[in-house]
Amino acid sequence: MSLDTATVRRIARLARIGIEENETEGLARELNGIFGWIEQLDEVDVSGVAPMIGTGLATPRMREDVVTDGDRRDDVLSNAPDRVDAFFTVPKVVE
Amino acid sequence: MTYRIEGRTGTWEIVVGLEVHAQVISQAKLFSGASATYGGAPNTHVSFIDAGFPGMLPVVNRECVAQAVRTGLGLAAHINVVSRFDRKNYFYADLPQGYQISQFEHPIVGSGVIEIELADGATREIGITRLHLEQDAGKSMHDQDPTRSFIDLNRSGVALMEIVSEPDIRSPEEAGAYVRKLRQILRYLGTCDGNMEEGSMRADVNVSVRQAGEAFRTRCEIKNVNSIRYVMQAIEAEAQRQVEVWESGGTVDQETRLFDPGRGETRSLRSKEDAHDYRYFPDPDLLPLVLDEGWVAGLKASLPELPDAKRARLEADYGVTRYESGVLTAEQAIADFYETVARGLDTRLATNWVLGDFFAALNRTGRSIEDSPVSAASLRALLGLITDSTINGKIAKDVFEEMVDTGDEPMAIVERRGLKQVTDTGAIDAAIARVLADNADKVAEYKSGKDKLFGFFVGQTMKAMAGKGNPALVNEALKKQLAD
Numbered sequence: 375m376s377l378d379t380a381t382v383r384r385i386a387r388l389a390r391i392g393i394e395e396n397e398t399e400g401l402a403r404e405l406n407g408i409f410g411w412i413e414q415l416d417e418v419d420v421s422g423v424a425p426m427i428g429t430g431l432a433t434p435r436m437r438e439d440v441v442t443d444g445d446r447r448d449d450v451l452s453n454a455p456d457r458v459d460a461f462f463t464v465p466k467v468v469e
Numbered sequence: 470m471t472y473r474i475e476g477r478t479g480t481w482e483i484v485v486g487l488e489v490h491a492q493v494i495s496q497a498k499l500f501s502g503a504s505a506t507y508g509g510a511p512n513t514h515v516s517f518i519d520a521g522f523p524g525m526l527p528v529v530n531r532e533c534v535a536q537a538v539r540t541g542l543g544l545a546a547h548i549n550v551v552s553r554f555d556r557k558n559y560f561y562a563d564l565p566q567g568y569q570i571s572q573f574e575h576p577i578v579g580s581g582v583i584e585i586e587l588a589d590g591a592t593r594e595i596g597i598t599r600l601h602l603e604q605d606a607g608k609s610m611h612d613q614d615p616t617r618s619f620i621d622l623n624r625s626g627v628a629l630m631e632i633v634s635e636p637d638i639r640s641p642e643e644a645g646a647y648v649r650k651l652r653q654i655l656r657y658l659g660t661c662d663g664n665m666e667e668g669s670m671r672a673d674v675n676v677s678v679r680q681a682g683e684a685f686r687t688r689c690e691i692k693n694v695n696s697i698r699y700v701m702q703a704i705e706a707e708a709q710r711q712v713e714v715w716e717s718g719g720t721v722d723q724e725t726r727l728f729d730p731g732r733g734e735t736r737s738l739r740s741k742e743d744a745h746d747y748r749y750f751p752d753p754d755l756l757p758l759v760l761d762e763g764w765v766a767g768l769k770a771s772l773p774e775l776p777d778a779k780r781a782r783l784e785a786d787y788g789v790t791r792y793e794s795g796v797l798t799a800e801q802a803i804a805d806f807y808e809t810v811a812r813g814l815d816t817r818l819a820t821n822w823v824l825g826d827f828f829a830a831l832n833r834t835g836r837s838i839e840d841s842p843v844s845a846a847s848l849r850a851l852l853g854l855i856t857d858s859t860i861n862g863k864i865a866k867d868v869f870e871e872m873v874d875t876g877d878e879p880m881a882i883v884e885r886r887g888l889k890q891v892t893d894t895g896a897i898d899a900a901i902a903r904v905l906a907d908n909a910d911k912v913a914e915y916k917s918g919k920d921k922l923f924g925f926f927v928g929q930t931m932k933a934m935a936g937k938g939n940p941a942l943v944n945e946a947l948k949k950q951l952a953d
Contacts (some may be wrong), residue, residue, distance in 0.1 A: 388746060389567075390560050416875045425751075427656065434756040439495050439532030442502030443516035450512055450622070460511035460621035464562040 377409065379403050472640030474678065476712045481678045484685055485644050486598075486636035487700075489651060490629050491661035492605065492669035493536045499604055499628035500527030500570065507667055511621040519626035521565030521923045529554075533628040534758065535768055536660040537577050537602050538629055542769050544597050546581025550760040552601075554752045563607035563620055571631075573749045576601035577758065583634075583654070584777065585646040590791070595647050596635030605629050630661065636675065636685065641701035648672060648697050653776050657801050671695045674728075676707045678715070686711075687721045691728050691735055703728035707735045767911050779804055787816040796824060800846045802838045809845035814852055822852060826866060830873045842873045851879040861940055863931075864888050892939045897930075897946050900938070904929045905950060914950060926951070 379398040382405065386393045393401065407425045447460060471635075474481040498505050501518035518525040541548050553575040556568040561852050578600035586592050607625035609618045632651065652663035652670060672695075677688035689711070691703045706728070711721050726735040746918050774782070780794040783804065789797060798804045811819035827841075827848060834842055851869060854860045860868065860883055871882050883889060893896060904926060905912050915922040926947055931938050 388558070388560065388748070389668075433757055433759050435528055436531040436534070437497070437502065437528045439497050439530050440502065441497050441504045443497075443518075444503035444514045447510070447512045447515070450517070452517045453522075456617070458617070458619065460513075461610075462512075462620060463614070463617040463619050463730075466608065466614075466616055466618050466718070467562055469887075 377405050470806055472642070474708060474712050476716050478716050478900065479680050479710050481680055481708070482639060484636050484677045484679060484688070485638035486671040486675040486688075486706055487634045487638065487644060487647060488675070489632045489634075489648065489654055490605075490671050490673070491540075491632060491651075493533050493628035493630055493662070493734050494660055494662060495530060495532050495536065495628055497532075498626040499530055499533050499602065501626050503626065503642065505627045507669065507701055508621050512623065514623040514784070515625065519565075519622055522568065527570060527752075529755065529758065530628065533602065534577070534760070536628070536658075537600060537630055538760065538765055538768050539658050539772060540632070540655065540660045541578030541581065541600055542765075542772055543654050543660075543775055544578070544581035544583060544600070544601065544632075546597055546766055547579035549577055549579055550762060551575065551757055552760075553600075553757045554755045555749045556752045557747045557749055559747060562618060563609045563622070563625070565607070565622065565625065569604050569606065570755070571603035571749075571750055572601035575757075577760075583647060583650050584794070585643060585650050586648055587642055590715070593637075593643065594635045595643070595873065598633040598635050600630055600632045603629050603631055618749075636677075636688075639706045644674070644704055645697050645701045648700055650776075653799065655777055657773055659773075665696050668695060672700050674700055674707075676704055677721070678708050678711045686715075687723050688728050689721065689724055689735070692738060694728055699728055699730055701731060702730065703735060706733055710735060731940055764786070773801070783807075787811055787820065789816070789820050793820055793824060793896040800838060806838055806841070806845045809848045810852065814849065815856055818852055818855065819849075822848065826869055834873065842876060843869070847872060847878055851901075854879055854883065858890055858892065859883065859938065861890050861937070863940075864890065864936055867936075880925065888937060890939050891934055891937050892942060894942060896944060897934070897938055897942055898950070899925075900933045901930050901943070901946055901950050904933055912951070923947070923951075 379402050382398045382402045383393070386401075451457050451460075451462065456463045472483060474483070492805070493505075495505050497503065498516075498519060501516040503519055504514040505515040506514065516525075518527055538548055552572055555573040557571045557573065558568040560567060576599045580599065581597035583597060585595055605624050605627040607620055607622040609620055611618050613619045634647065652661075652665075655661040655670070656663050661670060665671065667838055671693050674691040674694055674913045675688045676691065677686045679686050689707060691707055694700050694703050707726065714721050725738045727738045728735050737878060738811060776798050778880075779801075783789050783794045783797055784791065787807075790843050797807045807819070807823050810823055820822075827843065829923050830843065831838065831841060836842055848869075851865060851872065854868075855862055855865050859880075865882075868879050868882050868888065871877065871886075875882075908926075908929065911922055911925065915926075927940075927943060930943050930947060931940075934943075
């Protein structure tokens, strides 16, 4: 698999990571290096083996339907860069 | 009735599938312990998980899973005992995690079916493709500030069920009937309140058009339609638009659109550049959801009677018509009310009263069945007074109006106002004798063949008795005296 600079720009945009045009080639090279390393896994024949999502030994813990959290507005807003009263704010997004 | 659009180049039919987002009724959110209750001061029903703080781990709420299973069972659908949560990645200000936890490849509920009924009484089956659990997003407010949008995360992380239909719907009417029926089932099950005004149920509508015998053409998705009327209007407008595009030689692009009820038209919503690239992958924070078969069986055993079954039973047990059973089962509370009134009584009398005077009173007072001015027990008592001849049907209507106004019990009103029916034939005979004596001219006319005057004598006699005469006895006695 080989990543071109257009794909790098697209991934960056989807993730909302700002990159300069002169960075794309270097990033493509780095990412291709990483892919190449991961692609060694393709050498293992896993045909007919279902993808493994967990060990199958553990079942998920479930929580009971009880309110145990919330009512901590100021904590939740503590990292908001531009808080107004009770709200987070962001640059206007209207569709 | 078939719905067709007559174009310039031919006749078009519409193909519609619906994705309904139904907010799960639960105390807490899908993956956090924050309150899932609607409203609340901004950003108070929010935990660090819902706000997307780094390092916070989701733990699934058992009741939300149970609600999804109940809904699946209510839709006669296959329950997948193994399902999985995936991340649906997209960037939006009201989605602090940067992804929605959803179920993509392995939903908790597989295919099912809903039977809908149309205005002409015809029924159709609409297939359910799947139902999956996912998180709701927060709410953006765009009208608070000229340059900024305000974000409230109270809704962020609340459990939603996305219920996807097959593209089986062929008219706006069928779409409306489908959403109504789905909402009715959800309400019976108690898994979603179905309140479209508050946004706890909203629909994405997929529409395409085609000419007879064709395969499906490209569809457009109209997002977030929040009333049944708008669903129907949006389909009409979008189908019309697509026909015009095709007929003018263009092609319909697969895209997301928005319905503008004010203009009665749909318009393109998202820039194509970002269109649907969700990069789904299994959420590494969550193990696959594995349901115990016994637990599912237990949920199945505890399901309430659902609308179709209740309808059939009311028809069988109470002799109501197909139309009446539809009205009586529209809401579970109405059916419960009706059965409390009608059980063991003259069911025709009970049906007529509930559907007639009682519904009229609800309308007039603007009350719902839940806070009805007259309880089922009181109405039942009133009908009992008719059945045992304590009062006649006409007086009963007066008593009922007073029950609506005062909330008093029928017997108390009857006694207070002295409304008991007169069955004493001596008193009836005396009243009739007076009426006939006062109207000797009319008696003569009657005897010379003007039969219609009988009703006049009944009216006068009842009036003389302040409406309290037993109608059957009055009729009988009148006939006898007039024959003399």
